[in-house]
Amino acid sequence: MTKRFSRRSFLHATAASTGIALLAGCSSSSGGGSGGAGDGDGDSSDEEDTPEHEMRDFGGWFDRTGNYDGVHDLTGQDSVTVAVGAAGNGGGYAFAPAAVRVSPGTTVVWEWTGNGGTHNVVNREDGLFESELTVSEGHTFEYTFEESGEYKYVCVPHETLGMVGVVVVE
Ligand SMILES: [Cu+2]
Numbered sequence: 001m002t003k004r005f006s007r008r009s010f011l012h013a014t015a016a017s018t019g020i021a022l023l024a025g026c027s028s029s030s031g032g033g034s035g036g037a038g039d040g041d042g043d044s045s046d047e048e049d050t051p052e053h054e055m056r057d058f059g060g061w062f063d064r065t066g067n068y069d070g071v072h073d074l075t076g077q078d079s080v081t082v083a084v085g086a087a088g089n090g091g092g093y094a095f096a097p098a099a100v101r102v103s104p105g106t107t108v109v110w111e112w113t114g115n116g117g118t119h120n121v122v123n124r125e126d127g128l129f130e131s132e133l134t135v136s137e138g139h140t141f142e143y144t145f146e147e148s149g150e151y152k153y154v155c156v157p158h159e160t161l162g163m164v165g166v167v168v169v170e
Contacts, residue, residue: 056099061152064162065089065098071168072097080106082165084121084141084155085113092116093158095165104146104169112139119155119163126151133157145169 053070062068067088074080080102088094092115102108110121114137121131121141128151131141145151148169155163 054101058099058150058152058166061164061166062098062162064160065094065164066162067094067096068098068162071099071101071166073101074106075101075103075170077102077106079109081109081111083113084110084119085116087115089158089162091161093155093161093163095121095153095155095163098164099166099168101168101170102145104148105144106169107142107144108167109140109142112136114138116158118157120157121153121165122156123151123153129153 053072055070065088067086080100082100083094083096085092086094086096088096092113094116095110100108110131112119112134114135118133118135120133121129123129123143129141129143132139133156145167146169151167151169153165153167157163
């Protein structure tokens with residue numbers, strides 16, 4: 001059982017975010033492809049399980065997000081890029097990676113792929129950032145995260161399709 005919730009998961013200490021969610025999340029909605037349920041997590045001899053893609057529930061934030069594949073650990077970098085309009089959620093309606101973990105002071109650069117129509121990047125919860133609404137391939141929007149926390153964001157036109165993301169700063 002890879003129980004790798006970090007210190008910060010207390011923020012979302014909902015009932016769902018216990019071990020069961022970890023297992024269920026791994027191969028979530030998309031049945032096709034690689035994700036067999038079979039390969040055990042090696043509860044036995046995994047001394048250094050530093051999962052790059054920690055499956056975290058975020059209070060159900062990614063319930064509709066087909067391309068959510070865990071929190072990508074990109075700490076220790078000055079700049080991290082997230083694709084806007086990546087393949088997922090039934091078209092070019094995804095942020096990829098949907099969830100990233102970065103260090104304080106990191107600039108996250110969202111880069112538009114040009115696919116999936118017009119997108120934006122909006123931190124509605126806290127109103128910290130809001131990008132332009134555009135379709136332009138190569139367009140970028142960036143925000144530098146100084147404070148620890150969880151920063152959820154959406155693409156307003158495609159939020160209901162599951163085009164949402166989160167930046168974890170720690
Ligand atoms: Cu969108």
